[in-house]
Amino acid sequence: MSSPASCAAEPTDDSWEIARHAIWLRVAHHIPGRIRLKLASEVETGLRDALAEVKRFVSAASTAPGIRSVSLNLLARSCLVEYDPAQIAPTAWTDLIAGTRSDEALALTHRLAGSSRLSA
Template sequence: MPATAPLATDGIDESWDLARYAGWLRIAHHIPGRIRLKLAAEGQGSLNDVLADVKRFVATASTAPGIRAVSLNLLARSCLVEYDPKQIAPAAWTDLIDGTRSAEALALTHRLVGTDRHPA
């Protein structure tokens, strides 16, 4: 199966649509283990809706396995995510932002929505 073929969501809430990020996030800088995401000026929806999505992303990413730290700078309209590239494929971020339903993006989505969390 090609990496860009649609994949089953395996129980992921459909409100966490991978393509939703394509409209309001872009990758400003990325090296394995560290990615800076910028809030795109052409983002869709009201500012309150976008901020709610950003805050939800930060809250879920902050506790996801493989993510070391998340910092949000609303003035700079950016979010820095430090992650373990051994646990999260660097390509997963590009696919997630582009809305590509690759296996890597789906695995990252599972982590972000909590379906990949392990009890302590």
């Protein structure tokens, strides 16, 4: 099974590695400061692997600077992230989920990668 989305270009920055955890997610609802992410509906086979990737993403997000809280609801297959839009551009989330290597998405991956190294 192939992933539901992939990055258009091969990443050269190690922090972009965190984006591979996000490819299993879709934006369900987003207002600046609050985003609800859902597990991609295409994920039926390999669900356990997809959930493991999402849990790693949530773990990194929960300690990243600028993120206020992260709630994971496995039953609903969703994740709610509350963040400071003054520190994290709202477009960073949609770009990250889409695999778009914008400056905002790269800045977000640096935050996520830095926090995941600290919590490792």
